[in-house]
Amino acid sequence: MLEPRRKARIAVSALFLLNGAAFANIVPRFPDIKAALDLSNGEFGIAVAAYPLGALVAGTLGGAVIRRWTSARIGPLAVLLLSLNLVLIGAAPVWWLFAVGLFIAGALDSIADIANNAHGLRVERLYGTSILNSMHALWSVGAVIGGVMGAVAAGARIPPVWHFASAAVVFIVLALLAGRWMLAGSDLADATIPAVPHEHRGRFGLARLLVALGLVAAAANMLEDVTSTWSAVYLRDSLGTGAVVAGFGFIALQGAQTVGRFAGDSLVTRFGDRAVARVGASLGLIGMSVALLFPTAVTTIVAFGLVGAGIGTLIPGAIRTAEALPGLAPGTGLTWVTTTIRIGLFLSPPLVGFVADIASLRVALILMPVLALVILVLSRALGRRTA
Template sequence: MSLAPAPTRVPPDESVVRRARLAVGALFLTNGALLANLLPRYPEVKAELGLANSTYGLALAAFPTGAILAGLLAATLIRRLGSASVAALGTAATAAGLLAAAWAPGAALFALALLVAGAFDALTDVAQNAHGLRVQRHLGRSVINSFHALWPVGAVLGGVMAAAAIALDVPLRIHLLISGLLFTVVALVARRFALPGRDTDDVAHAADGSGATDGEGSSGAADSVSAADGAGGSTAPATSPAPRPGRGRTAAMLGALVLIAIAGTLVEDAGNSWATLYLSRDLGALATVAASGFIALVGAQFVGRMLADGFVDRFGQRAVARSGGALIALGMGVALALPTVPGTIAGFALAGFGSASLVPAAMQQADALPGLRPGTGLTVVSWLMRLGFLASPPLVGVVADAAGLRAGLLLVPLAGLAVVLLAGVLTGRRPTG
């Protein structure tokens, strides 16, 4: 009995891919905006529920806890439902959880609502990255960094919406109902313009050589293994599958990617949690000036993400990440060695610029690791990165209590050095022509 040949998978039209790129950008923006609508109103919730500081802190911890508990489910859901559907439905469920938090009559239900919102936020995060990488593969060039640049734009938009609601005395429940409905509609419309087909179709499409790949395409992880083994240019035909690394090597590469991602989030947390405190308390900056450390880091990171895709296409992920790690180490290292207010602000700016591509690069490379089911590498990196993000503030705090905040912030240049050493697992510049 003869077997019929498998049907050829036809890649989507360029116009479909362009619309899908806009759709993914909309998903990233909504993901940044949803929680940002509630954050400025947390003090209002605390006062209304009469929460003690300790109870309030425990309740807020429910959001990241939910993300950690649910994060590992993302790969399975993406394979069953598709990344676009998981991202859109996750956005709607996150909005519902945040709205439920506004209606909670007590601390327990408030925490439960945040737990649910955090769980769906984590699923949305992985799914929108997975779909963004699908779009990138079809475009044939790097765009994942520009998606990540839209997240803080959404966060600023959400914060402005919250500030306007407070100024206009809009009740919290009405405010979150409006914002939740708005961004749910945006996400559902974005789903309509997402790429057709299943995520697994893209993997098979890339594997048979018939589909476009990005500048660090889906074969990039296998290329990294070959480079790490010291292999030269391949003499095999273009259609020959690249040799897959063993499980131990894949696990080692995944571990290195997790560390790169954690290094990126550690730099972000240094700006979020410690920059203002260090500048004001340790260096004596005025409160208005002290806020510049955080602003410099976030602003430079945004600029870096807008520029990073072009750098990646030209130089490759490996060179961009190594250069970024060097900027982090040099900028913050010099700032901490010669502590001045202007120098420290500049150091935070260099660290933000240097860290811009680290998390997107780690996610992209993990998603392309050979030998893993679709979405697995991306899910693992995202999940462990969240654990690292939770661990970094207390780690800096413990060192700061023992030796001062200046010593605690030495973790930032050390993270930069770690990236320089680990960047070999990322793909280099791919030959053109």
């Protein structure tokens, strides 16, 4: 018989995977939904921006929700509702209802993310060793699975509403099963993260470090978001690929990011967050620059994969460094970094959409190597090798 901590680890890992798979099912169907609703690039970008807006709004409430009802209840419930909401997105007959569905999805994803991380930390304390990174890697595994599901459904020309409804049934059953193995009780006994020395000069130096760390994390997440939102549209509409191949850009991103996250702990331990970030940013910068200069399906998909491999450790590294800064209350660095991430996610879809309408989507995607360059320049804010 499995011990409670083992059951809880399996359960929360499953929720991470399901959370990744739910939204990833939508991404390869974006071109179909965009075409069915006859949306311009700008209209599509605004609609997709509803997702991070929902996440930004709900993220401010997540802590109170978890304290009131516990992560053991909220985690499975949020994944269940997120799965149900897929049907609304697939069935949306007009632009504004599509945007509402994405807003709800963003809100539920944010709540699920907070709950699953809170529960993962509880389980991690029971084990007495770091296991949260592997849970985040399983989110990426779920995203790859969801991306494959979406690409296959798009290739088979299954209507999005039926595709999403079928996926929702599977996800709901698994979420309910996972809920049975979660740890009971409150999440309030979280241990604080001790501060460790980090060089900065007074309040101004501390503020500059926080801004830099927030921008590194936001740029990394924007790279992922731009690929998630626009890769299928770019490959199909700009490069003329089929529906199945169009889904491979997202799959390449998430597949490479998964490998990067599984390998991330050992790489960061050996070389430090700063060095790993610089190599990762360089991969994204070179890959996307080559892909935009020589736009083919192969160079583009490979570039999206290099971006995924490069950004895998950036957000944990930024959070780890921000939380270790002296003079900050526990959780302050984490709150700042995650808030900056949400703001970036809110701004990137309409920005790309409007530039694509004015010029072209290829021109709009120049944002990606620019973001990689930002990470490369600001990576000095991250921690050095500590072991």
